[in-house]
Amino acid sequence: MAAEKTYEVSLTVNGVPHTVSVPARRLLSDCLRHDLRLTGTHVGCEHGVCGACTVLLDGEPVRSCLTFAVSVDGQSVTTMEGCRSALGGLGPVQRAFMECHGLQCGFCTPGFVTTVTAFLRENPDPSAEEAREAIGGNLCRCTGYQNIVKSVLRAAEIRRTEGGS
């Protein structure tokens, strides 16, 4: 069988420009994990249901498992690794998840952190109900969600008092 045709794809990931050569069918999730070795993005269901692979595409949460890398050539991606604080160390959302026990096994956490990071930029002071709605597209099989909702509210508090994205 002939080698599969590849395409040059330029992506800015967490502020760093990358160019990779990938087949058209390379999912953005696999491009991040395999080609760029950014394994903070987790792949759960691979059909858009679980939310673990959520990344920010030009700032908006999208499912990286439902996006072809070639299709987003030239765009910016923020992954879990990009949700650190500007000074290094945990970002406000990551810190809140740690403080509030918003994770157990941690598999779903990258998807929550990216989703919540974008959500709090739009809604810096959400109600518990709004927080619940914001994470409606992310599955967690460990926590029962109560502590994740608390984490969202705590992250909002951290952002308000200490700044940060």
Added chain:
Amino acid sequence: MKPPAFVYHRPTSVAQARQMLRDAGADGKVLAGGQSLVPMLNMRLASPKELVDINRLGEELGALVVDDATVRVGALVRHARTERDEAAHAALPLLRQATRCVAHPTIRNRGTTVGSIVHADPAAELPAVLLLCDGRVELAGGGAIAAADLFVGPLETSLPTGELAVAAVFPRLPPRTGTAWVEVSRRAGDYALCGVGLTVTLDEDRRVSAARAAYISVGPTPTLIDLTDAVGGQPYDRADWAAAGALARSSVAPEEDIHATADYRLHLVVVLTERAGRSALSTMDSVVV
């Protein structure tokens, strides 16, 4: 799983996209938001040999235009934009009411309104909205297909092979018309077990002059039912929505699946018709207060 290999095309104009689709024929498929297509590829339920990626055609396909008669949504307008657009909401509140129920916000950031329509999933909201508004889909090759002629079966439309849908056109509704979208799903963001879009128009004496509803997940295509026989001529605050629900129930024949029995879906048709009727009127404060 991973998608099967395909030949990738990235046209830079609608004319070029159409030519690529015509050349590919039955082997070709349009990639817009991909929120329905890519899961099918990942699960290998579909394996089109060629994909024509229209994501670079924003200049030609990215507009959402509201005029006196219609809301025209270009093929690259994402659900999130249709949902948030204030002019579209003012002209046709049903669009936001229904789009808010499409999957999760994350999916709506990428998926497109037109893509959802031409994907023609019988559980999807937007095909029913287009049908309820007597809308149409415009084609790259010129001309349009009316919603009433578009939906042929589950995931099947009358769009000709090699053709590209460039916009969905939703006619605005008559004055004194209220609308609602209601649905029941097992979890937030899941496909609805049953969903109802409803329009009700009052006359100058605030009596119901027309009522229609479109139902999803109760047949192979969205199902449009005229409810005027049940509620026509009745004062807006005493309209017999239970009768409308009964009329709708007698007009559909849902199937049972792993998510719900046929009886449960029929029950939902009744309950949701009543809810939608009341909700549609409650949005018409300026008329009914």
